[in-house]
Amino acid sequence: MERVEMFSAAHRLNSENLSVAENKETFGKCNNDNGHGHNYVWKVKLRGEVDPxxxxxxxxxKLKKEMNLVLDTVDHRNLDKDVEFFKTTVSTSENVAIYMYQKLKSVMSNPSVLYKCTIEETPKNVFTYKGN
Structure with missing residues (x-):
């Protein structure tokens, strides 16, 4: 089964481990000093046995409520400034998918059914994380 939600957030791709020139080369326009934003699509896929x-x-x-707990941490936020995870982690969409997966897993009543989280940054840029 799958549930889809959307959220809007701002961020700036910038690594403290890279020089100014390396950040600009690596992240291009996404390294803009003022940041930029996305209207993300978040897909959560669960798998497991159907309860008889x-x-x-x-x-x-229940899944909707649990997803909303996670959405409250990112929706209409600056990921780099407002979300503790991204204060030490570059806010790439790959890392957004990891964050959403880990955060959702931590609030689910039965996290064993969580299969994967997918983040669509744009219709052409899609990132999926399946956990460890």
């Missing part, structure tokens, strides 16, 4: 009593792999209403 409820007929569901997972309660969608």
């Amino acid at each position: 009593v409820s007929g569901m792999v997972y309660d969608l209403a």
